[in-house]
Amino acid sequence: MAxxxxxxxxxxFGADHAxxxxxxxxxxxxxxVLLGPSGCGKSTLLRMIAGLETPSSGRILVDGTDVTDExxxxxxxxxxxxxxxxxxxLTVAKNIGFPLRARRQPRARIAARVSEVAATLELSALLERxxxxxxxxxxxxxxxxxxxVRDPGAFLMDEPLSNLDAKLRSATRAELIALHQRLGATFLYVTHDQVEAMTMATRIALLDAGRIEQVGTPEELYDRPRTAFVAGFLGSPPMNLFPAEVNWRDGSLRVQADGIDAALAITAESGAGTRVLAGIRPERLRIDxxxxxxxxxxxxxxxxxxxxxxxxxxxxxxxxVRAARPAGVQVGEDxxxxLDPGDIHLFDPDSGLRLTWQEPQDDTAGEEAAAVSDVA
Ligand SMILES: Nc1ncnc2c1ncn2[C@@H]1O[C@H](COP(=O)(O)OP(=O)(O)O)[C@@H](O)[C@H]1O
Ligand SMILES: [Mg+2]
Known part of the structure; x- marks a missing residue:
């Protein structure tokens, strides 16, 4: 446990910040789950936690103990x-027992532990291969x-499913979820695959260019993305994002772009005449x-x-627009x-940060509040 x-x-790495x-x-x-596009620094971060790479600065603690230099x-x-x-x-049995042999554990204990772990993962019949x-x-x-086999406090996994075909990947995802529940150990799992992240994570840390964009439950990241990057990264097909303006008309605030004029769930007068990046998920648009x-x-x-x-x-x-089939529309049709006002996400077009005029200012991050006052 860790x-x-x-x-x-x-x-x-030299002048580059990974x-x-x-x-x-x-x-x-x-x-x-550490999630992010290829090259965003996921493996480097995991390798630093494992001790395979030394941080340029900062500290890593396991159960409160500083292990940065361990x-x-x-x-x-x-x-x-x-x-x-x-x-x-080496045979499967020897491969599994390797970490215990390296630690000079007694032979009988290694054999017992290998057979126990092999049974858990349904490998008992394969031990001599x-x-x-x-x-x-x-x-x-x-x-x-x-x-x-060593019963570690935490498992660090770097894209462990990416060499498997689609069907096996989905079966193994389910196995990993079950294994995590059974072991109760800490799992830190790296992937660029949003489906793996959404299905397995208790929390996701989404990285871009070496920085954390957002940390939260899969639902938090999907329903309330903190930045336009998060909004565009999660979801398939991704969120529709387009430049728009927020304007005051007929007693309500509206998000307007060429061809779009939709009411917002906002009562305050702040934000009128403001440039925004508006977002709406494909499954939230309904043909009518x-x-x-x-x-x-x-x-x-x-x-x-x-x-x-x-x-x-x-x-x-x-x-x-994502619609049940048949959607009942033809190419060329007008x-x-x-859309529901609450389904419109607004972001600062310059910083990319979520604008939260319409939402209760609860645990909202400081940057969000700052972004609102920037444009309000
Ligand atoms: N040993 C290394 N030397 C130089 N650059 C590296 C090294 N390892 C990683 N990088 C660079 O650091 C960045 C992050 O890489 P990495 O952590 O492998 O990303 P990810 O796992 O998210 O795809 C990349 O730009 C990569 O080229
Ligand atoms: Mg990697």
Whole structure:
């Protein structure tokens, strides 16, 4: 069991900043996913926690103890890599038992522990095979078993599913969730795959260019993205984002762009005449012949089997609508789109920060409040 604290950790490679002042407090037993595009610094951050890379500045604590300068084997952590890194000449049993042999544990104890862990991961029948005679999914489980054998306080995993095909990936996701519940250990899991993050994480830390954009539950990031980057990164297809203006008309605030004029759930007069970046998720736009909020023309309809993606151009704004199939519209048709005022997200077009006029100012981050007063 382990709590992991990352305190203002940075990593430079020459002049390049791979990780910039990242702070994270990961509670014992959490399943925290580090999510972000390729090259954003996820692996570098994980490797610093594992002790495979030294931070340029900042501290790493495991259960309150500063381990920043400790060797990897002296941190109570186990790492699982994308490549599995199994020893090809050793059997599955020897691969799994390797960390215990390296620590000179008694033979009988190693055998007992290997068979216990192998049973947990359904590897008992494969113990005498070598890695070459295993499928990708089985190799991945051996790598996990080898990490589990020491009973570490935390598991650090770097894209462990990315070499598996889609079907096996989804099965293994479910297995990892079950394993996490069974072990009750801390999982720190790196991926660029938003589906893995949304389905497995108790919390997600979304990184971009070495910086944390937002930390929160999957629901918080999806429903209340702190920045336009988060809004655009989560969701498939992604949130529609377009430049707009907030204006006062007929006693209410409206978000307006060429082809769009929709009421906002805002009562305050602040913000009128303000440039914004407006966002609306494809599944929140509803096709409605009588709707006036958005008037546009259908440019393409994509059939996904269970649903359809309808591409609409409203003035100069291009929108994607996700609708049940059949959506019942034709390319070239002029249609209306309806939306709930509460489904419109507003961001500062310069800083990208969420604007929260319409929301209660509860635990809202300081930057948000500052961003509002910037433009108000
Ligand atoms: N050993 C290294 N030397 C120089 N640059 C590196 C090294 N490792 C990573 N980088 C750079 O740091 C950045 C972050 O890399 P990485 O942590 O691997 O990203 P991710 O895992 O999110 O794809 C990238 O720009 C990468 O090129
Ligand atoms: Mg990586």
């Amino acid at each position: 709590r992991l604290q990352i305190d203002a950790v940075s990593k430079r 990780v910039r002042e990242v702070s994270l407090d990961i509670a014992d037993g959490e399943f925290l 060797a990897p084997q002296r941190r109570d952590l186990a790492m699982v890599f994308q490549s599995y890194a199994l020893y090809p000449h 070598r890695p070459a005679a295993l499928s990708g999914g089985q190799r991945q489980r051996v790598a996990l078993a080898r990490a589990m 012949a009588t709707a006036t909020a958005v008037r546009g023309r259908v440019t393409m309809v994509e059939n996904l089997g269970s649903e359809e993606l309808v591409h609409v151009t409203a003035g100069s704004v291009r929108l994607c 249609i209306g789109l309806r």
